[in-house]
Amino acid sequence: MSKTTIRDVAKRAGVGVGTVSRVLNNSPAVSETTRGKVQSAIEALNFSPSLAARRLSRGKTMAIGVIVPFFTNPSVVRRLQGIVSVLSVSKYDLVLFDIEKVNQRDSFLRTIPQRKMADGLLLVSLTPTDADVEQFSLANVPTVLVDAYHPALNHVRVDNIAGGYQATKYLIELGHHKIGYISDYLDDPFNSPVRDRFTGYKQALAEAGIEFRAEYHCEDRHGRFQAQQMTHNLLTLPDPPTAIFAYSDTQAIGVIEAAQELGLSVPDDLSVIGFDNIEAAEYLHITTIRQALFESGVQGAELLLSLMQTPTSEPQEILLPTELIARHTTTQYINGTF
Amino acid sequence: MSKTTIRDVAKRAGVGVGTVSRVLNNSPAVSETTRGKVQSAIEALNFSPSLAARRLSRGKTMAIGVIVPFFTNPSVVRRLQGIVSVLSVSKYDLVLFDIEKVNQRDSFLRTIPQRKMADGLLLVSLTPTDADVEQFSLANVPTVLVDAYHPALNHVRVDNIAGGYQATKYLIELGHHKIGYISDYLDDPFNSPVRDRFTGYKQALAEAGIEFRAEYHCEDRHGRFQAQQMTHNLLTLPDPPTAIFAYSDTQAIGVIEAAQELGLSVPDDLSVIGFDNIEAAEYLHITTIRQALFESGVQGAELLLSLMQTPTSEPQEILLPTELIARHTTTQYINGTF
DNA sequence: CTGAAAGCGCTAACAA
């Protein structure tokens, strides 16, 4: 029976409940003798305080809410691992919300803050709307975005425009002119990185004087199979691309599979570059743009923790670097007309 | 301000707090008119009830604790994904505890149940001690083990002895006699699958009349790099194995890397079989023993949910099947003396 | 069907 309360302890130790509470909270204002008595009463009764009661009376939940979309996505998982690594040694519990459906997202983003379900919020790969942000500030719960951006909120992210540029530029430097872009839905308001990388892609193209070809850009739901489909279409075009930039490594895997299916060799017939540098990218030797996934989680969690200690008026911004990792899925384009 | 309480609502609606509470909990004992008044007061005030208060007065947390070891382990993540998929559509919050250190484990397993931090507990890949189990039943919180076993607790798992046997048998059928086993620490009391698979390995060997060779078995901390190390040692033995059974796919990847480093071809010079069928195993075409990782999480969570509804006296047991998936890292052993 | 009031177990302010 965990039905023992602070009152039982007080009675047994022959003190008041206040004193027991003080001992529980390591208040210095307790004499060693009293503390001793209380401690042994606690031991004897195998007592431990009720979280619920403590939360109610303190008005704090001692929990941090982590909201992720599509928990099956490897890059999201990796970020979460970073978050977990810092939260698990903190005094906060981590309560995890997975958002798979659009309507879930709305209701969650609205209710979580105002129900005071958590003392702090971490949104991973989820760009909130202005309305959401208003809810957050109304509820006055510190929030940090990981891999997402909003001018009014603390965030840690990478420069996705630069990353997209970097990837495309590399392909161009290898001699490619016909470069496809396989992406997630561009108009998803909750996913700004897709748009940013696309912007970087077009910038690199423009800078090199290569005209953007609409038929070289495909978008669909995120996923390996969808990417495979899209690539199949791209590759069976009358004038197919010689290189493909995939929005994510997961998609790059689909791209490679599609090429193999068509009997094309990667990288000889098709160069492929991904984004994220998930573990699978290493195993499969995929050229990619590395972003510090795990680290982003760590930094986000640490930022949140510090903000919960000492709030700042201005939203904090942490920008992490991206880095090109050249592996075996990209190569020089040898023009057939040599 | 989320400072609006049930009392504000009651006042505005001109009713008592009890009535508001009834509306909040969809009690049928409220007239439609009253309900209407209360509803609009709630809307007007943008009120939502405090979780903490509700938890305290109801004595339930509406949360399920999920305890995982080494959240970086892909198979653990996959199981968790299964758990999340069912919990995220339930009315329970999921609070996640990651246990990386031994002492953390002890304190967690002890305090979580008795502090009533959760209405139910899911232990993933963590075999509790008898003392732990006693705590659980004392605290009277429903618990289910996923990928772990204890006679007194509900659990969902696979038959790891059979799985280990299956893997080894397959290698033997391919003509291999010199079969190494790369594993995690065998004497970790919290990880029974390592021992079980090892048992299956030895059974298959014995059955085929192959003598167990101590030097063909290596153990170290779980991980790709450790596996790589161990394999290096195995492969540079005077009389090296021609096939290796790795305790996990993660380790199988390390095995393959070690082979490649030594200029050995997989599967021509060395057959490798893993266990789990994580995603990377598919990408890398690793022969493996599939166990339904995601599914185990789903089943575990569902079992827990049902147990929380209607407890059973006997511990429930769900046994999931394992299945051999032959891919490209195993092949017939061609004896050099042909 | 509805209101009043008594907790749920703890913390914190106030006295002593």
Add this chain to the structure above:
DNA sequence: TTGTTAGCGCTTTCAG
């Protein structure tokens, strides 16, 4: 230092 007491915001009898 320590005990007492008034909440924290909701649920749940118990009357009416």
